[in-house]
Amino acid sequence: MAGVTFKGVTKRYGETTAVESLDLEITDGEFMVLLGPSGCGKSTALRMIAGLETVTEGDLYIGDRLVNQVDPADRDISMVFQSYALYPHMTVRRNIESPLLVRTYAVDGDDRPARKLTREERAERVADAARVLGLEPYLDRKPAALSGGQRQRVALARAFVGRPQVFLMDEPLSNLDAKLRAQTRIELVELHDRVGTTVVYVTHDQVEAMTMATRVAVMSMGQLQQVGTPKEVYDRPVNAFVAQFIGTPPMNCLAGVAGAGGTVDVDGGWLAGPDLGDAVSKGRKVVVGVRPEHLAIVSNGSLRAEVRAVEWLGHECLVFLTVGDHQVVLREPGEVELTVGTSVNLAADPAEVHLFDADTTERIG
Numbered sequence: 001m002a003g004v005t006f007k008g009v010t011k012r013y014g015e016t017t018a019v020e021s022l023d024l025e026i027t028d029g030e031f032m033v034l035l036g037p038s039g040c041g042k043s044t045a046l047r048m049i050a051g052l053e054t055v056t057e058g059d060l061y062i063g064d065r066l067v068n069q070v071d072p073a074d075r076d077i078s079m080v081f082q083s084y085a086l087y088p089h090m091t092v093r094r095n096i097e098s099p100l101l102v103r104t105y106a107v108d109g110d111d112r113p114a115r116k117l118t119r120e121e122r123a124e125r126v127a128d129a130a131r132v133l134g135l136e137p138y139l140d141r142k143p144a145a146l147s148g149g150q151r152q153r154v155a156l157a158r159a160f161v162g163r164p165q166v167f168l169m170d171e172p173l174s175n176l177d178a179k180l181r182a183q184t185r186i187e188l189v190e191l192h193d194r195v196g197t198t199v200v201y202v203t204h205d206q207v208e209a210m211t212m213a214t215r216v217a218v219m220s221m222g223q224l225q226q227v228g229t230p231k232e233v234y235d236r237p238v239n240a241f242v243a244q245f246i247g248t249p250p251m252n253c254l255a256g257v258a259g260a261g262g263t264v265d266v267d268g269g270w271l272a273g274p275d276l277g278d279a280v281s282k283g284r285k286v287v288v289g290v291r292p293e294h295l296a297i298v299s300n301g302s303l304r305a306e307v308r309a310v311e312w313l314g315h316e317c318l319v320f321l322t323v324g325d326h327q328v329v330l331r332e333p334g335e336v337e338l339t340v341g342t343s344v345n346l347a348a349d350p351a352e353v354h355l356f357d358a359d360t361t362e363r364i365g
Helices: 042-050 092-102 119-132 148-160 178-195 206-212 230-235 240-245
Strands: 004-013 016-026 031-035 057-062 077-080 166-170 198-203 215-220 223-228 252-258 263-266 269-272 285-290 295-297 303-312 316-323 326-333 343-348 353-357
Touching: 004 042, 016 042, 016 057, 016 223, 031 042, 031 206, 042 057, 042 077, 042 166, 042 198, 077 148, 092 119, 092 148, 119 148, 119 178, 148 178, 178 206, 198 206, 206 230, 215 230, 215 240, 223 230, 223 240, 240 252, 240 285, 240 353, 252 326, 263 285, 269 303, 269 343, 295 326, 316 343
Parallel strands: 031 198, 031 215, 077 166, 166 198
Antiparallel strands: 004 016, 004 057, 215 223, 252 263, 252 285, 263 269, 285 353, 295 343, 303 316, 303 343, 316 326
């Protein structure tokens, strides 16, 4: 196993910069999720690890080995794509075995150089991969006789069978329905816990990132925005982009002006902000952020809002409101009785209010 390190890595296509000066250290055995919207550079970063894209500038390491000029076949990685890419004419057994037929492998306890595996060694590895991923009953079936979730597990087993240093996964759950995605997320985390191999996982789905990652690397427009555990990124976003990209529903962000005593004046009233001392001078333009679960409807609230819609989800309600020119959402447990068009007062715990600079959108404090 090995980690992956980007040192000032840039990827350009002509005049277009897909990834710019990426500095990121992925530690050995970590489940790192590259998260961001379409076109942010996350898949390009993954493809550079795989060797499918060349590095324009900077250095890329797998373990202690510089791999800028190393062929993909010699990087000791496996990749799972959004498409299962299974051989339709082969059984599950043969699909899983296929990488072992074309590559050489170092064998534990064998001092000889990497070599082709024997038939018995291949059978042992296929059986191990099938056991880990629950595919033993399906080894003699062909892909057409499998469900979408089973096909995805075959693709994962094919990547696992070579026991690579690094697993690369490019949105592997996108083709699954919601129930299968939830089930497969759990299976992937369990697989990572069992084998301990470094995983680099690309997705635009922040739910996948929050539920699976050891750490999350949030990207936007080719640049790394923030790296941290899911809790760190959720609780203390470094800028307004991360604040609104992480969380479902996303954080409410309203334009405001810093007032006296730590308050922030916004269109529709004011909110009490965190005590940041001299970091926020009176009159400074800011963006005030509050997550939906940290807003509350109270009779003496200082922020005036109008109810726009109420969505009942069984275990909770999402209340959509208009505050001046802004649209905000509030999360309430259980069921609430609110009439569309009525006015309510809102308040928030100052400790749960986030302030960002209006010009740079960077976090204040």
